[in-house]
Amino acid sequence: MSERETAFEDRLRAELRAEVRGIRPRDGLAGIQTRTAARRRRPGWAQDRGQGGGRGWWMPLLSGVAAMALIVVGAALVRQAPQVQVSGPGPDEDVAAAEVDTTAHDVTVWVVGAGRTGAAGALYPRQTVIANSASTGMAAVEGLLAYDPSDGLVNAWNGDVGGRLRLEVNSVERVDRVVRVDFSGPVQRLPGQGKVRFGIDSGTDRLRYDPRLFPQQLVRTVQSTLGVRAPVLVTRDGEPVDRILSAAVDQPIEADDSAVAGVYVTYPDDGARVEGPLRVSGESNTFEANVVWRVRQGSEVVRSGSTMGGSYGDWAPFRFRVDLSPGDYTLEVFEASAQDGSAQYVNTRQVTVE
Amino acid sequence: MATRGADEAVSRLYAEHWAGLVRLATLLLRDQGRAEEVVQDAFVALHRRWSGLQEPVKAVAYLRRSVVNGCRSTIRHRVVVDRQPAERPGVAPSAEASVLVGEQRSELVEALRRLPRRQREVLVLRYFSDLSEADIAATLGISRGAVKSHSARGIAALKKTWGARA
Numbered sequence: 001m002s003e004r005e006t007a008f009e010d011r012l013r014a015e016l017r018a019e020v021r022g023i024r025p026r027d028g029l030a031g032i033q034t035r036t037a038a039r040r041r042r043p044g045w046a047q048d049r050g051q052g053g054g055r056g057w058w059m060p061l062l063s064g065v066a067a068m069a070l071i072v073v074g075a076a077l078v079r080q081a082p083q084v085q086v087s088g089p090g091p092d093e094d095v096a097a098a099e100v101d102t103t104a105h106d107v108t109v110w111v112v113g114a115g116r117t118g119a120a121g122a123l124y125p126r127q128t129v130i131a132n133s134a135s136t137g138m139a140a141v142e143g144l145l146a147y148d149p150s151d152g153l154v155n156a157w158n159g160d161v162g163g164r165l166r167l168e169v170n171s172v173e174r175v176d177r178v179v180r181v182d183f184s185g186p187v188q189r190l191p192g193q194g195k196v197r198f199g200i201d202s203g204t205d206r207l208r209y210d211p212r213l214f215p216q217q218l219v220r221t222v223q224s225t226l227g228v229r230a231p232v233l234v235t236r237d238g239e240p241v242d243r244i245l246s247a248a249v250d251q252p253i254e255a256d257d258s259a260v261a262g263v264y265v266t267y268p269d270d271g272a273r274v275e276g277p278l279r280v281s282g283e284s285n286t287f288e289a290n291v292v293w294r295v296r297q298g299s300e301v302v303r304s305g306s307t308m309g310g311s312y313g314d315w316a317p318f319r320f321r322v323d324l325s326p327g328d329y330t331l332e333v334f335e336a337s338a339q340d341g342s343a344q345y346v347n348t349r350q351v352t353v354e
Numbered sequence: 355m356a357t358r359g360a361d362e363a364v365s366r367l368y369a370e371h372w373a374g375l376v377r378l379a380t381l382l383l384r385d386q387g388r389a390e391e392v393v394q395d396a397f398v399a400l401h402r403r404w405s406g407l408q409e410p411v412k413a414v415a416y417l418r419r420s421v422v423n424g425c426r427s428t429i430r431h432r433v434v435v436d437r438q439p440a441e442r443p444g445v446a447p448s449a450e451a452s453v454l455v456g457e458q459r460s461e462l463v464e465a466l467r468r469l470p471r472r473q474r475e476v477l478v479l480r481y482f483s484d485l486s487e488a489d490i491a492a493t494l495g496i497s498r499g500a501v502k503s504h505s506a507r508g509i510a511a512l513k514k515t516w517g518a519r520a
Contacts, residue, residue, distance in 0.1 A: 008512075009481065009509065011462070012477070012481050012509075013482070016381060016466075016478065016482040019463050020377040020380050023376065023377050025373050025377075025389075025390055028368070028390055028393065032394055032401070033361075035398045036360070036361070036401040104395075106427070
């Protein structure tokens with residue numbers, strides 16, 4: 001830096017260093033070596049070490065077979081259970097690290113509003129991170145298969161409706177003007193299909209599932225994560241299917257804007273801890289562009305208001321801020337029904353202001 | 355041989371830079387445990403890409419960039435991925451240090467943490483890591499002009515909230 005440094009800048013430098021001077025990081029080398037050890041199990045590495053030398057002709061063959069078995073098992077494990085965020089060495093990651101991309105992929109998973117809240121009957125986005133996927137597209141679908149909504153919404157692709165799916169995603173690739181997603185396993189139907197009841201909403205305690213939302217979960221997740229609007233072609237072992245999780249589909253599947261909640265919050269996440277004012281942002285497409293919000297502390301509404309977003313089919317971002325004293329709050333953002341003022345597309349977030 | 359070379363390079367870089375990178379990440383994340391994870395990820399990624407690294411002398415820059423990107427990703431997804439509350443940096447100051455530095459230090463660092471992400475990153479890289487404008491630009495993938503701009507705005511904001519007390 002060539003600028004003349006002021007006393008203030010010197011002070012900042014000193015205080016930043018003082019802030020972390022006392023930190024003594026734990027040993028990380030063992031963890032790094034564990035995670036990188038998979039490379040040494042590969043046949044090519046055996047050649048580096050002088051394969052076979054005095055240990056018998058079968059050693060390179062055995063080590064090669066063992067390494068291949070580890071890689072195959074590891075890759076299968078990763079497909080079944082992609083890891084959310086790299087958080088340190090683990091047995092699956094250890095074996096598979098040599099074969100897959102450990103880059104953490106940002107994935108937008110779309111989940112279904114359900115239950116007694118006004119969130120029922122539409123899709124809402126959630127952000128997550130998926131590591132150990134072969135590509136961003138694979139990460140998107142693996143993220144959808146793995147994502148477990150913690151805030152009362154439903155992910156049919158993670159077994160929330162009817163039970164666990166025994167699906168594996170084989171590939172996600174651009175082919176001509178579509179994104180083709182190939183699965184192995186019964187992608188056409190939900191497990192326990194006969195037990196799942198659709199379109200039920202007594203207004204009290206029944207969940208309401210519209211199966212047409214399930215294919216849209218996949219389409220939205222792939223499109224949002226890849227940043228494309230191309231339709232999605234779903235195949236099972238290479239053959240297009242005409243039903244997806246019990247919903248009839250026309251292939252390739254286009255995104256349906258009517259499946260998306262009229263209001264959805266992109267920040268903060270549920271469980272967020274914030275400093276200073278609570279800043280809220282999202283996108284909406286509501287009657288007369290009106291977005292209503294309220295903040296509860298316990299059962300008491302301590303703040304409320306409204307803001308403007310998009311309307312009449314045009315999506316537009318909205319944002320607002322709420323000044324709150326430190327404490328735990330429940331934020332609700334929704335559209336007020338034009339007919340009776342009831343809350344629709346309710347986005348609920350538990351937040352802590354520090 | 356390439357793997358062995360990567361092993362040796364990573365071990366050497368670890369010895370020289372592990373602690374500094376964890377402290378850098380801790381300043382950005384406010385969480386020493388997460389910081390160690392992010393830095394470990396950076397070393398693992400470097401190991402995997404070692405044979406393709408065009409200029410091994412730039413390995414430290416690669417690590418630093420990976421760490422900053424990892425911190426950014428962690429912050430963005432902290433709540434979704436792990437709902438545990440963020441911790442303060444891992445070591446509490448001694449009573450003596452608290453007396454010496456006291457409230458003002460805390461307020462300045464807290465003010466820095468409230469800056470927009472890019473300004474915070476630029477200031478930490480400049481005043482903690484002592485990087486040049488060019489190195490900061492390379493680390494963050496932005497222009498030198500943008501580094502100057504973020505730095506000036508960040509300093510101005512800090513002075514506004516704290517500078518009068520200095």
